């Protein structure tokens with residue numbers, strides 16, 4: 001069999017690419033769905049999820065590499081002409097599906113790689129030695145989730161296109177019995193001669209626009225306008241409108257801020273933030289003392305691809321313990337140049353633990369800027385008790401904040 005295509009059949013190189021890519025893409029879909037439906041639970045189950053997603057990503061990347069090579073090959077090849085140009089609608093439909101399949105073969109693995117690259121820390125590695133992240137893609141939860149929406153809508157579209165394509169091939173084999181299958185499978189000598197020369201540029205252009213339109217309309221636009229995605233820096237819920245002045249100083253209302261956490265998962269750092277929290281702060285700049293009470297809505301946590309697992313029963317258990325509370329006295333710096341410390345009790349997942357949060361504070365007029373960070377051990381709160389070692393989730397969890405507040 002010849003390597004190159006002729007005007008009646010595909011050569012062996014095009015056939016090799018067609019069938020290997022077809023198998024890889026079908027396998028990526030099957031493993032992706034399998035991974036998505038695995039139960040989340042103990043250590044062994046999480047490891048199984050990581051392994052399945054690693055396989056899924058690796059199959060997808062292998063498809064992407066082959067598709068890139070296939071594209072270069074195809075550009076220099078003749079395309080077997082239409083067998084029934086008089087059935088123009090059917091011919092146009094088949095070609096539009098081919099175009100949409102081509103687009104899908106590129107954008108599906110690419111959107112997977114983008115969602116993997118933008119997810120802070122990633123979580124299941126691509127099993128290859130060439131690095132994990134695409135350059136110039138920032139680690140950004142909201143961006144990753146947007147690529148995720150595209151990826152999810154995209155696989156439905158791709159699966160639908162494959163179904164149409166296979167049904168079309170079957171129709172040619174079973175109803176038309178016109179030898180179309182011989183062009184891509186079995187003996188090319190059995191493939192019929194096209195009855196007319198390949199049609200002009202206009203039908204190709206129409207088919208290409210239709211194929212592109214499907215991807216734009218069904219996956220790209222819905223992903224761009226999707227509103228179920230948290231903003232990058234979620235707005236802070238404002239504390240009670242009036243913060244009472246207390247014995248130890250004036251009330252301070254938080255204008256804006258961020259509350260972040262960082263953990264280590266399967267050896268990789270993962271970072272996320274709480275979108276909803278509120279802080280009641282009183283502070284006296286003269287004595288440099290005060291009080292603080294922070295309430296955090298656990299359900300508002302986004303933590304890369306593992307947000308749901310982190311809020312699930314094995315970890316923070318948002319359903320049983322929806323709020324975490326930090327109640328502390330603000331102590332002055334021990335010496336000039338040292339940070340303040342908020343010393344008190346942190347209650348997470350129903351477990352209260354003594355905690356000290358060192359923070360830097362700068363006050364200019366009525367505006368205070370503060371930032372601090374503390375290191376916690378999840379075992380102190382009984383979080384992830386069934387993950388007895390650090391293989392899946394590390395013990396240390398860092399909590400950091402940044403805020404600006406205005407004197408009331």
Ligand code: HEM
Nearest residue numbers: 022025074080098101102105162165166169180181183184
């Ligand atoms: C069992 C499944 C499949 C069968 C029976 C099949 C069959 C065929 C046949 C007979 C052709 C030649 C059509 C013609 O000459 O008019 C073809 C072309 C093509 N197939 Fe498939 N196919 C299958 C799966 C897939 C999958 C999964 C993909 C991609 C995700 C795919 C993408 C394509 C593309 C893009 C072309 C056009 C080739 C080109 O322009 O280079 N196929 N297929």
Ligand code: HEM
Nearest residue numbers: 028029032033036057060061108109112113116148152155
């Ligand atoms: C041929 C290419 C690919 C296809 C057809 C495909 C298809 C799928 C399917 C069916 C799912 C499960 C359904 C879902 O959770 O919505 C999925 C999930 C996922 N895929 Fe892919 N995928 C491909 C390539 C990739 C690649 C190359 C990567 C990363 C390098 C990747 C990363 C992911 C991730 C992280 C998820 C989980 C998304 C989430 O739950 O938010 N995929 N993909």
